[in-house]
Amino acid sequence: MHAYENDGDMYKPPVYLAPLLYAARGIPFEMQHHFNQLTTLDMNYSSKHPSHMSALFRLPNLECLTLFSAEMSHKEFREAYRLGPSEVNAWECPPESSRVRRLSLCSTLPSQVIDNMLRTCSSLRPFAFNGDVCVHHEPGWFHNVAKSLKIHQGSLERVRLDGAHYDWLIVPSALAG
Numbered sequence: 001m002h003a004y005e006n007d008g009d010m011y012k013p014p015v016y017l018a019p020l021l022y023a024a025r026g027i028p029f030e031m032q033h034h035f036n037q038l039t040t041l042d043m044n045y046s047s048k049h050p051s052h053m054s055a056l057f058r059l060p061n062l063e064c065l066t067l068f069s070a071e072m073s074h075k076e077f078r079e080a081y082r083l084g085p086s087e088v089n090a091w092e093c094p095p096e097s098s099r100v101r102r103l104s105l106c107s108t109l110p111s112q113v114i115d116n117m118l119r120t121c122s123s124l125r126p127f128a129f130n131g132d133v134c135v136h137h138e139p140g141w142f143h144n145v146a147k148s149l150k151i152h153q154g155s156l157e158r159v160r161l162d163g164a165h166y167d168w169l170i171v172p173s174a175l176a177g
Contacts, residue, residue, distance in 0.1 A: 017043070017052070024058040025092075040064040050113050051090040057098040057120045068106035096122040104128040110137075111144035118145075124152040128160040 020041075022029035038059055045053070045067045056065060091113075098120045105114065108131050118124065127149065133141045142161065149159060 017045075020059070021052060021055045024055040036060055038062055042066040043068070045069055045107070050116060051092050053113070054090075054092040054116065054120065057093045057100055057117070060099070062098070062100055064102040065100045066104040066106075068104075069108070091116040091120070093120040095119045098122060101125050102127075104130075106130045108132045108134070111141045111148070114145055115148040118148045119151060121152070123155040125155055126158040126160075127152070127156065128158075128162075130160070130162040 019029055020035060023035045039061050041056065041059070041062055041064070043056075043066070053067065056062070056067075093116075096119070100121045101123060102125060103117060103121060104126075105117075105128070114129070118127070129145065135141070138144075145161065149156065
């Protein structure tokens, strides 16, 4: 079993992502593909651990990154907002070190993780977010993301924020499990 094999834990990356993560980190893997020419990546991404996501930003020629996840259960939604400081600070990429120019997210992510992504990009042009925001857990989410986007005010050509507001205080008991 490789270190990147997923046993159903949403904080572990999916098994199919292992070659990309190894290549991005410069770690030898069974196959010798380094994804050096990869410029666009659209991925259904189930891991919520920031260090796994940050490795994708290290791919040397990646310019367009789209991360999306399938619909989440209420439990997974809550877990996405339970990232502690150690997980959020596990981001591997230094500021302005990524060639990603187009970033599109369709998922449930705390603003701190999105801030890490935005700071990693050196010259972001379009940015889009279409996902769920749990206003109960993070009432300032939109404000925080807008503040993070200011670092790209010289390059941003388009921003799209389509976050659905959910207040999980009023959840039918059938969804609470």
